[in-house]
Amino acid sequence: MNINNPTDTSTCESDTWECALDAAGLGVWDWDLRTGQCKYSEPWCRMLGYERRDFADDAELWLMLIHPDDRERAIHSGDLHISGKTDRIETELRLRHKDGHWVWVLDRGAVVERDQTGRPLRVVGVQTDITRQKQAERNLRRVNERFRLALAAAGMGIWHFDIDRQQSNWDARTREVFGLAPGPEDVGSTAWHGHLHPDDQERTEREHLQALTNSTEVTLRYRIIRQDGEIRHVETLAKFVPEEDSSGFLVGTIRDVTDEVSAADALLAEKERYKVTLESISDAVISTDVDGRITFCNPAAAKMLARTQTELNGAPFAEVFGAELAEAESQATVDIDGDCTVTGLKSGIFKCRRSPILSSSGELSGSVCTFQDVTEEAKRQRELAYAARHDALSGLLNRVAFDEELENAIVSADQTPFAILYIDLDHFKALNDYAGHAAGDEALRMIATGVSQNLPAGAVFARLGGDEFAILLPASNEVAAKRTADTVIEAVRSVDLRFTDVRQPLGCSIGIAIINDASVTSADALARADDACYAAKSAGRSRHSTFAENNNFLTSGLTAARRVAELTEAMDESRIKLFGQEIRSIEAPHEWSGRIEILARLQNRDGKIIPPGDFIPAAERFGMASTLDRWIINSALGKYGSIMEAADLTLGFNLSAQTLCDPQLWPFVESAIKKTGTPAARIAFEITETAAVTCFETANQFVRKARRRGCTVCLDDFGSGLSSFDYLRRFPITCIKIDGSFVENLTESRFDRAIVSSITGIAKELGLRIVAEKIEDEATVEQLRQIGVTFGQGFHLHRPEPLAKLVERRLPTSLKQSA
Structure with a gap:
């Protein structure tokens, strides 16, 4: 039976078997040990409340669904069978249903295909829903336990008293209650009286007589002194039974209630403790x-x-x-x-x-x-809210708060132009190196205070980070901005550094940008001021410069700002072109794999394609990398998300450090998945070690959320950093991409082969997928195959091409119109 191909020629037979398996509560799984893929039948998915398209053919899928307490046992069962130590896999385990509850299944499977050496190649099995059986077993255990407890609770003695003979008759349990050894059931009339506790004797005898006079059932509790001297509490139920030819009998039961009395006393004490606690x-x-x-x-x-x-x-x-x-x-x-x-x-x-x-x-x-x-x-929360918008060292607004103020000002920039002053301190690094960071921090505080005292009313002063500051001057023109810039330069120069023994005074370079266009982005507006600041530094420092399109100077900052502006326009005009490069199986390097890494290219208005190296660095410098990454994700998922499952298509997105440091990244991805109907399991994210270390905690949270959702997360350029192996332990990734520097000379370099072999061994031990980058010839493919690398990427396997063209060529005819 083909559990995943609805167009198979054996459809009728397959449907019959699937209906039978579904009715029997059986879910089929088919695990290919060569590729690591595991296919799951539609009944298996429905058993857990999912549709087949919700899942990728991922051998690790069941590990994400299995109950943590069952995981080690299930893995052990599979390992024993694959190693030939057992005839089959047979394990009871729990899988998480879509709505959150646990489904008990009986997992049975066996190796169905081996190679010529007998090595297992394929394992097929079924999982039977045994939840009701487990529930029945639990219910049965409860019934048995209640029956056992009922028998124990019924362990009461039976007695009767012959009024005429003044003779008592006690069964074995009654004798046991009074601590008597086994013996005759007839006992003397004084036996009972002799065991009564002196403090309870009068009351107990009086209440027993009530049964004789009122012919009613009498229940009473009292204490007895057993034969061994132990004091016990007992409960007696007594009733008079008349007879025609005699004075009748007093019959009853007796049971030891010492534990109940102790528990009641303990409960009373506990209530008292609770009362005292609540009052305290x-x-x-x-x-x-x-x-x-x-x-x-x-x-x-x-x-x-x-x-x-x-x-x-x-x-x-x-x-x-x-x-x-x-x-x-x-x-x-x-x-x-x-x-x-x-x-x-x-x-x-x-x-x-x-x-x-x-x-x-x-x-x-x-x-x-x-x-x-x-x-x-509440007071602390207010303090935290303040801290979220203010720099802890200087007390000024931080970058986040300044960006908000800047965006608000841009909204009305057409009617009310404003100025941005970008301030970069001169010689500050020398101060830190000579006098230490404590002195540098004190100097920053003094600058913040001195400049703040000399700013016009309404000015927004912020520390952007390090030794960089920014000032927003509402309703300001170039003349007023220059006047303020002169004041700031003088205030910085006036900072008294005698406490540091540093003789050279601090200075600052200031870039001025006049914003009168409401369509400009906050990043572009700040970039203009930053660009002008570069010009001021190039002109000799401790001065200011104003940004203008016709400036005679061109700096790297200005060029980057222009490139970023062009990038912004390109996104608005859809001139960012998506390319794709396949990631193929090393075992079948020239066959379609369905896995594509998305690459971005910038197209000029004249049609010329600009490579990423010419615009990505500018985007990262001016804070546009995250915007670009989001645009790429939205564009790709918006166009192909709904057909990715049917087209067997997995798209991989590279995430920059800025993007990975954004705490709102995952909510954005989650929203895009829901809006486009994209199967999360068909999305892969590639992150570099450099990006991860930039903001480890935020990146780690994103990776964990993506993994829980079923996305693939790959550590790119693996091996290029000193801490690559450490990140395997710290990040819950699913695959690694071996840096191309170790792959391009693989056939000639013993060192590179040793590195790639070591990485591959560790990755396989951890159950990770392995992708080798920069494969340029067939000899490298063969070498990687011998080492055990499973996937590869490079010009020899596939050259990047427009994503639309690549997808169009691979789509079934029925899906091409929708794409």
Whole structure:
């Protein structure tokens, strides 16, 4: 049966088997040990609540779905069978359903194909849904446990007392309760009286007589002293049974309830402890009944409300806290627990947590509310919000806040032009190197203070990072901006550095850009000022320069700014052209693999193609790399996302350091996946070690979220950095791309072969896919095949070509129109 090819000539037979397997709750899996791919049948996917298109043919798929407690056992079962130590794979394990619950399956499989040497090549198996069976087993265990407990609880003694004969008859269990050795059932009339605890004797005998006089059942508890002297609590049920020819009998049961009494005493003590605890804690606790009346409040609650506990007990919750909070409290008892913030209770801010009180039958009987004073926490949050927009060292606005102010100013730049001053300190590195970073930090603080005191009203002053600052002058022209620039230069020069023993004063170079176009981007606007700053430094430092299109100077910064501006326009005009290069299997290097790395090319208005080396660095310098990466992802997924599954197409995207450092990157990707209908498993991301180390925590979070969603994450240029192997341990990646510098001379260099062999061995041990880059000839392919590398990329295998052309050539006829 072909579990993945709906157009197979055996469709009818396949459908019949699939229906049978589906009805039987059987999901088929087919694992190709040569390629590492594992195919899953449609019934297998439906068993877990998915469609077949939701999953890639990935051998690691089940590892992501399997319960952590079952993973090692399942892997061990497969390893034993593949190594020939068992006849087949047979394991019970749990898989995560799409809605989050666990599905129990019986996993059975066996090797169905071997090579001439007997090495396993293919394993096929089925997984049977045994969730109901497991539930039945659990229910059976519960029934058996209840039956066992019932028998233990029924271990009570039976006795009767013959009134005429004044003779008692005790069964073996009764004798055991009193600590008597096995013996005759008839005992003397004084036997029972003799074991009564002196403090309980009078009451117990009196209550027993009630059964004789009232002919009613009497239940009583009392203490006895056993034969060995141990004091025990017992419970007796007694009833008078009359007889015509005698005075009748007193019959009953007896059981040892010492443990119950101890538990009740412990419960009473526990309640007392809870009461003391609730009265001692600082959090306010209030409980209400089903009608919303307060049934309990601790001293903290009374203090919070400035009322006594007596006043609060019985008061309607709505009257005490107001209708709005009462309504929320009422809803919380019906739905789920939730938080709300309450202000105005005496003083401060309180966080309210509501939980329902349910009876043993599950019916609502009230609720409990706890109020935690979060006044200090709220204060800290305000402080954190301030810190998020301000530089910790200087107290000025940070880059994020300045960008927001800049974007706001650009909106009305057509009507109200403004100026940007980009400030770069001169000789600051020398100060750090000579006097130390502590002195440098102090100098930065003094500069921030000195410049701030000399700025016009309304100016926005920010530290962008390091020794770079920026000033936004609202409603300003070039003359006013230059005047402010002169003031800033003088303020920086006036900073007293005598505390550092540095004689050379600090200076600064300032770039000025007048923004009067609302269509300009914030990055382009800042780039203009940065470009002018480069010009000022080139002209001799400690001066300012103004950006203009017809400036006589050209610097690397200006050229880059122009390139970035062109890049921005190209994205708006869709002149960024997507190219693709295939990543092919080393075993079948000239066959279609379905895996494509996307490459970007910039097309001039005259049609000339500009290579990435001419515009990517400029994009990275001026903060456009993330925008470009997002444009590429949106464009590719928007055009091909809906057909990727049907076309067996996987697209790989390179992520720059700026993109990887963006904490909003994953929400953007998630949104693009949902909007375009792209299968997440058909998306691959390539990151470099340099990009990862730039902001490790943010990058790590992105990689983990992408992996949980099913995306492939590849570590690019592997081996080029000193910490490459360390990142295998720190990042949950799925594949590595061996840097081309180790591949291009592979056939001639023993060193390169050793490096590639070592990388391959470690990657295989970790279950990672391996891709070799920069393959230029067939000899290299053969060498990589011998080493064990599974995939390759390079001009010998496939030269980059327009992505549209590449996809069009590979699409089935039925899909070409939609593409």
